[in-house]
């Protein structure tokens with residue numbers, strides 16, 4: 001399968017090129033040339049299939065031309081070493097819990113899959129993944145790539161500006177993961193990474209790549225759990241009139257759901273739930289897209305003012321605003337409303353939401369019609385936002401064992417200034433053959 005750029009000013013790419021480059025040379029996002037419909041027999045049989053079996057069939061539809069079945073199956077089965085169960089919350093609403101992976105957030109699925117695909121495509125040569133993080137992305141990428149052969153990961157993060165829980169998830173790992181603690185801001189971290197990608201000498205000496213969420217190898221596997229969710233509802237005889245609500249920031253997760261629908265998954269409609277960063281809702285309401293700087297909220301993984309996957313959604317619908325608003329509606333909530341949702345859901349159903357899932361639960365509560373069944377994507381475990389959640393429900397949130405284990409690990413970060421030359425010399429030194 002070939003991948004074309006949403007800007008249409010670069011030649012199309014192979015899967016290998018799209019995955020190793022990430023962004024197209026014209027700065028567009030790669031899109032698969034075809035989105036194949038899954039066969040009827042798949043939909044008939046899926047309720048008796050495991051998460052891994054379902055995902056392998058979906059993966060073949062995306063990647064089957066480019067990767068042989070044996071290798072692809074291994075990638076899928078390795079990635080999905082944990083489940084994404086559907087849990088009934090109450091009032092016709094179900095939670096698709098995507099936080100059972102190593103870093104307790106849905107990004108584990110895409111990051112683990114991408115790590116395995118990148119390792120395959122780089123073969124014998126070493127590749128260096130650079131990632132700047134303000135918290136969550138760094139942990140998912142670091143854990144996704146931990147122990148993966150031929151890949152070194154450098155996680156750059158701002159000193160004293162990420163929570164101790166977050167830092168422990170990428171700075172205690174060691175092995176092929178190097179945490180770089182930058183004396184500066186998140187923007188400084190991002191600038192160091194950008195300068196490294198643009199530096200001729202560094203690129204001659206070593207292979208550098210990014211692992212950000214625009215990569216097709218992170219995006220497409222996120223379709224797996226939409227099919228799995230549907231299969232679980234089918235098993236319960238609840239698969240009619242399904243509405244799926246996705247807490248959204250860069251809109252990768254929602255885009256993967258729209259791909260699943262295009263592959264034949266019978267979802268009636270989608271709702272995109274936002275925090276106060278509501279440029280997408282504004283687009284749905286007015287047809288005008290006005291990206292702007294993000295606002296800080298308590299659902300901070302959705303603090304995005306210019307969602308990167310917007311270009312993919314436009315492309316998927318051939319820029320047809322009417323068709324987009326037929327399939328997708330939106331909602332946006334302030335921090336106060338997010339806290340109200342956490343409190344109300346706990347009071348009524350004893351289900352503890354995280355601030356991101358809370359936006360989505362509230363959007364379903366307010367927008368579900370008679371006869372519809374709502375599923376929201378619970379994108380993170382509430383313990384990752386322990387203080388916020390506990391202050392609202394007045395009950396302590398238990399920290400899962402695997403999160404507690406990170407916090408017991410020893411921090412092993414490399415201190416770094418925010419000057420590019422220092423970072424460059426460090427990269428060169430650490431890539432010297434021993």
Ligand SMILES: *Cc1c(COP(=O)(O)O)cnc(C)c1O
Nearest residue numbers: 248249250251252253301379380
């Ligand atoms: C990244 C993230 C989101 C937003 O996902 P997008 O694919 O960027 O829309 C939502 N919730 C949590 C917990 C996240 O980490």
